[in-house]
Amino acid sequence: MDHFESHAQSLVAPLRDAGEVTPDDATDLPVLPRAIYVGQSGDIALITAQGSPVTLVAVPAGSLVPLRAARIKATGTTAGSIVALW
Template sequence: MTDKFSKHVTGLDSPASALQAVTPDDATDLPLASRAIAVAQAGDVRVTTVDGSIATIYVAAGMPFPVRVARIWATGTTATGIVALS
């Protein structure tokens, strides 16, 4: 595979280069902080952001939601098919 963009500096406005399926967990942080999250089934997602803020956000299906999260909680999360984009 050839990656024509491998020498470009990536930033928060760059496309995600890693995807991780998320199983919400009240006690464990994600292995890699997200730059956005996406869901297959819309609903609430309770998160801890990279700065430590905890909130519940509504995420619509099919559209990445730009938020840098460290944890996605099981308690308070109703959305399913969650993927973290990094």
């Protein structure tokens, strides 16, 4: 039973789902996430939801990055075990 099913999802509400990310230079993520979890430290090259390219440098393992990324690029990404959260 989900007691919160009838409540609207907000940006501060708990995340509802997740999916492992395979970095790809040409393909957007199948779902636009609300955040990204980083399991292994490193850099993350991405395209934001607004289309801006950016590289997050030296993201520590275990980080939860509250950024809506449309794409996680393979080129320039050294972090591993990345999970999209929405």
